[in-house]
Amino acid sequence: MDLLPLFKPKSMAVFGVSPVNERHPANIIYNKNRLQYPAQVFPVNPRGGSFQGETLFSDISEIPGEIDLAVIAIRADLVPEMITRCIEAKVKGAVVISGGFAEAGRRDLQDRITDIAMEAHFPFIGPNCLGIYCPSCVDTFFLANERIVKPGPGNITFISQSGGILVDQMIKFSQERVGLAKAVSIGNKAVIRETDLLRFFMEDPETEVIAFYLEGFGENEGREFVLAAKDCPKPVIVLKSGKSPEAGGAISSHTASLAGDYTTFSSVLSQFGIVEARSHLHMVYYCESLSRYQKPAGKNVAIVTGSGGHGVLAVDVCSNLGLSVPGLSEKAQEELKSKLSPGVKEIASLKNPVDLTGSVIDDDVVETVRYLSKSPEYDSVVILLLPYSPGISMDLGARLSQVYMQEGKPLLAYVPHVEKYGMLIEGFELNGVPVSDTIEGAVFMADALRRHGTC
Amino acid sequence: MLTNEMKGILSEAAPAGWLMEPQVKKLLGLAGIDVTRFIWTDDVGEATGFASSIGYPVVAKIVSPKVLHKSDIGGVEIGIIDNEGLTRAFEKFRSIDGFAGVLVEETLKGMEIIAGAKMDHQFGPVLLLGTGGTAVDIYKDVALRMMPVRQEDIRSMIAGLKAHPLLTGYRGADPVNMEKLTDLLVRFSGLIMDLGDLITSVDLNPVICSPSRCVVADGRIILKSTARL
Numbered sequence: 001m002d003l004l005p006l007f008k009p010k011s012m013a014v015f016g017v018s019p020v021n022e023r024h025p026a027n028i029i030y031n032k033n034r035l036q037y038p039a040q041v042f043p044v045n046p047r048g049g050s051f052q053g054e055t056l057f058s059d060i061s062e063i064p065g066e067i068d069l070a071v072i073a074i075r076a077d078l079v080p081e082m083i084t085r086c087i088e089a090k091v092k093g094a095v096v097i098s099g100g101f102a103e104a105g106r107r108d109l110q111d112r113i114t115d116i117a118m119e120a121h122f123p124f125i126g127p128n129c130l131g132i133y134c135p136s137c138v139d140t141f142f143l144a145n146e147r148i149v150k151p152g153p154g155n156i157t158f159i160s161q162s163g164g165i166l167v168d169q170m171i172k173f174s175q176e177r178v179g180l181a182k183a184v185s186i187g188n189k190a191v192i193r194e195t196d197l198l199r200f201f202m203e204d205p206e207t208e209v210i211a212f213y214l215e216g217f218g219e220n221e222g223r224e225f226v227l228a229a230k231d232c233p234k235p236v237i238v239l240k241s242g243k244s245p246e247a248g249g250a251i252s253s254h255t256a257s258l259a260g261d262y263t264t265f266s267s268v269l270s271q272f273g274i275v276e277a278r279s280h281l282h283m284v285y286y287c288e289s290l291s292r293y294q295k296p297a298g299k300n301v302a303i304v305t306g307s308g309g310h311g312v313l314a315v316d317v318c319s320n321l322g323l324s325v326p327g328l329s330e331k332a333q334e335e336l337k338s339k340l341s342p343g344v345k346e347i348a349s350l351k352n353p354v355d356l357t358g359s360v361i362d363d364d365v366v367e368t369v370r371y372l373s374k375s376p377e378y379d380s381v382v383i384l385l386l387p388y389s390p391g392i393s394m395d396l397g398a399r400l401s402q403v404y405m406q407e408g409k410p411l412l413a414y415v416p417h418v419e420k421y422g423m424l425i426e427g428f429e430l431n432g433v434p435v436s437d438t439i440e441g442a443v444f445m446a447d448a449l450r451r452h453g454t455c
Numbered sequence: 456m457l458t459n460e461m462k463g464i465l466s467e468a469a470p471a472g473w474l475m476e477p478q479v480k481k482l483l484g485l486a487g488i489d490v491t492r493f494i495w496t497d498d499v500g501e502a503t504g505f506a507s508s509i510g511y512p513v514v515a516k517i518v519s520p521k522v523l524h525k526s527d528i529g530g531v532e533i534g535i536i537d538n539e540g541l542t543r544a545f546e547k548f549r550s551i552d553g554f555a556g557v558l559v560e561e562t563l564k565g566m567e568i569i570a571g572a573k574m575d576h577q578f579g580p581v582l583l584l585g586t587g588g589t590a591v592d593i594y595k596d597v598a599l600r601m602m603p604v605r606q607e608d609i610r611s612m613i614a615g616l617k618a619h620p621l622l623t624g625y626r627g628a629d630p631v632n633m634e635k636l637t638d639l640l641v642r643f644s645g646l647i648m649d650l651g652d653l654i655t656s657v658d659l660n661p662v663i664c665s666p667s668r669c670v671v672a673d674g675r676i677i678l679k680s681t682a683r684l
Contacts, residue, residue, distance in 0.1 A: 222577030226601065253656040253677055254591045255571025255583050259599050267599035268578050271608070 001123040003192070003200045005092035007134045007182060009039045009068035013060055013091070015082055016073040017043035019051050025097055025142030026073040032139055039068070039138060060089040067091045071131065071140050076100030079127065080112045087120040094124035095131035095140045102188050103128050114190045122191075129187025130163035133170075135180060143167065154179015155208035156287050157201045159194060161186060161215045165280075169213070172284045176437070177429060178291060181206040195225045202232045209290045211237040211283065222265065226272040235290040235452050239277040240265060275451040282444055288434045289445035293410045296453035298379035300324050301446050302372040303353035305384040306360045306392070310414075310439055311353030314382060317443040323450065326377055327351045339367040361391035366399050373407035380410040380446045384439060387421045397427025397435075404433055410449055414442035457649050461485050465653065465678070471520035472678055477558050479674035483659075486646040488639055490671045493560035499545045502559045503538040511536050512562045515544040516673075521553030523675065526589060533562070563672060565665035566621055566631055570640060572602070572647040573656035574679070580651070582644050584609075586618040587661040594618075603648055609640045622664065631664035639669045655679050 012033060016026035026043075034041045043051050048058030057063050060070065060082075070086045072079060076098050086094055101110035110127065117124055125131050131140030135153045139145075141163075151173040158173075160166035163185040173180060181204070184197060194212055201207045210232070217225065229236045243262045269276045275290065277283040301323050305311045315325050328336065333350040340348060340356075344364050349355040354372070356364050365383070372381050383400060385392065397413070404411040413428050415421055417437035428435045436442040457465075464482050468474040474482065477495035484490050494505040495518060506513045517530030525531050530551060532544040541559065548557055569587035574580055578601045585597035598612035613619065613636065624630035639662065647657065659674040 217577040219576055220579055222575075223579045223601065226578070253571065253573070253658045253675060254569060254660055255573050255658050256656045256677075257592060258569075258585060258595060258597050259571070259573055259575070259581055259583050261575075261577070263597070264575050264578060264581055264599055268581070268601045271600050 001093075001121055001192075001196075003093065003123055003196070005068035006095070006123065006125065006132060008137050011040045011042070011065060011067050012069045012071060012138070013042045013044050013057070013063055013067045014071045014073070015044045015060075017045050017051055017056065019045070019047070019049060019056060024073070026071070028142050028144055029071050029073065029097070029140055032145055036145070037136070037138055042067070060085050060091065063089075068093070069138065070094040071097065073097040073142065076104075076106065076109055076127070080109070080116060083113055083116050083122070083124070087116070087122050091122075093122065095129070096124055096126035096187075096190075097129065097131060097140065097142060098126075099128040101127045101190070110188060110190050117191045124190070125184065125192050126187045127190060130166065130185035133180075133183040141167070141185075149174045150180075152177070152179045153181070154291060155181050155206065156211060156291050157182040157184070157204070157207040157209070158211045158213075158287075159184045159186060159197050159201075160213040161189070162213060163187065165213045169280070169283065172280070173287070176284050176288055178284065178288045181208075193221065195221065195228050198225065198228050198232065198236065202228075202234060207234065208294060209235050209237065209287060211239075211277075211287055213239045213241070213283075215241055216261075222268065226268055226274065229274050230272045235275060235294055236273075237275045237277055237283065237286050237290065237448075238269060239280065239283045270451065273453060275448055281441075285436060285441045285444040286448040286451075288436070289410075289412065289448040290452060292432055292434045293449055295449075297410055297446075297449035298453070299450050300326055300377060300379045301443070302375070302378040302381045303384065304356070304365065304368050304372065304381065305353055306356050306358060306365075306386045306389050307384070308349070308353075308355050310384040310386070311355050313439050314384060314443055315353060317440050318446075321443065321447045323443070323447060325352050328354070328377075332371075332375065332377075336368060336371050339371060340364050358386075358389050359391065360389055362393050362396045362399065365392075365396060366403060369400055369411065370403045370407065373403060373409040373411070378409070380412060380449055382412050382414070382442050382446055384414045384442065385424070387415060387424050394421075394423040395427065397424045397429075397433070398431055399427075401428055401431030401433045405431070410446070412436070412442045412445040414439050458485060468676075469678060472680060473520075473523070474676040474678070475518050475520060475555070476516060476525075476673055476675065477518055477556075479659075479676050480671065482676070483643075483646070483671055483674065486642055488642050488646070488671060489635070489668060491560040491563060493558050495556050495558050497554075497556040499542050502545065502557060503541055506535070506538070506541055506559055509561050513541065514560050514562055514672075515541060515548070516558045516560075517548045517551050517554070518556045518558050519551055519553035520555060522551065560672070563663045563665070563668075563670055565663040565668075565670075566618075567661035568618075568622075568636075568664055569597075569658065569660040570643055570662050570671075571656065571658045571660070572643070572654070574652070574654060575601075580647055582612075582640075582647065584612045584616065584640065586616065591660065602644055604644050606637065606641060609637055609644075612640075613637070629666040632666055632669060635669040636664055639671075650676075653679060
């Protein structure tokens with residue numbers, strides 16, 4: 001099944017557009033696509049007539065030309081008939097927004113649309129979903145634009161079983177300035193499932209990181225998913241809900257009780273190098289980090305800061321996550337010391353974390369990050385910047401990004417996110433270095449690179 | 456590939472829905488996995504003869520298709536040092552529901568681990584390795600992998616256990632035989648792949664690991680109710 005027309009439609013038909021109810025989901029979808037996206041959009045309603053001065057088509061077959069994408073937002077019991085009509089009209093794919101299927105006890109109705117679509121090799125997303133958001137191409141979310149927050153364009157594709165989680169995640173991505181390639185809410189996943197989308201986005205040139213919010217897999221679906229992810233050169237991140245141990249009834253063996261659903265899920269994911277995000281928050285940091293650095297890194301972290309407290313807090317987070325913070329040898333400390341400014345070299349603590357103190361100036365940070373980036377002892381460098389230190393200038397973000405570009409060692413930064421420090425943050429981000437708004441987040445970003453490797 | 460002899464053991468166990476310990480050990484032995492030297496009998500004379508030949512102390516365990524968890528009902532006697540003790544154990548076990556004889560075996564010392572497998576709904580066959588013994592549910596020190604596994608997966612499972620230092624020689628103790636342990640797990644995972652859809656879960660617990668051997672001291676295989684044998 002070719003999914004491309006769903007994400008890059010040239011023409012769209014929206015089923016269910018109402019001439020009287022302007023808040024109908026189909027109306028919202030029709031209006032936003034007509035006004036803001038390039039596809040040609042046609043409204044469909046069996047009653048026919050006109051809508052906002054345009055023809056309201058009573059049947060898909062009346063629309064002139066080929067239709068790439070049908071968006072179906074009508075009563076569940078009418079959906080099988082409309083899917084059949086789309087197939088007859090050679091529509092290339094659909095998004096079924098309508099609820100009222102398996103989630104509402106109508107498994108039979110869902111099985112019917114699945115059978116109809118599978119027989120005709122007709123791809124559709126849903127039912128019971130928000131569908132697809134592809135920046136500057138298409139948006140099938142039935143949420144008015146003024147109500148939602150859209151991150152800027154980027155290289156992350158986020159696929160979610162839950163529409164609500166997806167919209168929320170988009171807000172968090174915006175806050176952290178993480179860009180999106182595509183967002184897909186798959187709902188009941190009657191035809192198109194996670195693995196299909198994983199295979200599709202593996203080949204999508206706009207996607208470099210594929211992230212999922214999952215509630216669970218059907219029989220053997222997990223196996224299919226991890227085997228597909230194994231062949232995926234792009235980082236795959238998964239956030240799974242439902243982690244509590246299952247009730248499970250009478251368990252007859254120790255293995256069955258020790259290898260509960262979630263324990264197994266988590267272990268198999270790391271076996272195949274899939275990055276498991278433990279929470280919503282981890283998801284944002286992992287996406288941010290892996291959208292910049294797609295190669296796995298090891299567990300040895302170097303920490304650079306101007307405050308002892310920041311360094312110790314970061315070490316605590318590292319040790320909770322199983323990351324190492326190996327110290328610098330005496331010789332290395334001597335070498336590094338010789339590169340520091342006179343005001344700092346006698347008072348700085350050059351073990352690891354490297355604490356350059358409040359007397360630090362830009363050059364000290366640049367020299368230290370460069371020295372640690374060159375050292376084979378470390379797999380990544382976490383820089384905890386205190387922009388209020390008198391010797392730190394707003395140019396430092398861009399200067400440190402240059403060090404990353406020259407040395408190639410992943411650099412993860414923490415800078416407090418307030419407008420005042422915007423130029424410093426942009427200096428990093430616009431030059432490819434991710435910046436967290438918390439100390440923990442900077443360490444989570446280093447952890448993402450480690451988790452990306454197989455265990 | 457399952458041999459005819461293996462299939463015979465499985466069909467013999469099918470009505471009960473699971474393989475009792477002596478059946479498991481026969482099956483494992485056929486797959487080249489080291490198991491304790493044992494006898495399965497309901498004849499005391501035969502049992503004492505066997506015990507004398509391998510040397511006391513021995514372990515005696517109830518064999519009954521109705522007893523899945525032997526320790527829970529007092530169906531295991533360890534540290535039996537003479538014919539008299541073994542005879543007493545026989546007398547005690549005879550009154551247990553479903554009595555189908557007694558398993559008498561050698562006593563081994565070493566680090567106890569659990570090797571297990573289950574058919575997971577989402578991922579298919581999954582291999583488990585962990586700290587074994589009767590308190591596995593308390594330690595919950597396990598590594599899991601989707602099967603089939605490669606030798607390096609098995610090595611990373613062993614290395615990932617909290618108990619790993621105990622296996623490699625903690626505080627002056629001799630390390631367990633890693634080659635034997637790896638070999639046992641490779642053979643076990645091969646057997647599980649061959650059993651495939653016939654099973655729902657398997658416990659080999661404990662597997663007793665010492666510097667010289669890795670030996671399955673107890674095991675249980677739960678068959679799938681719809682398994683066709």
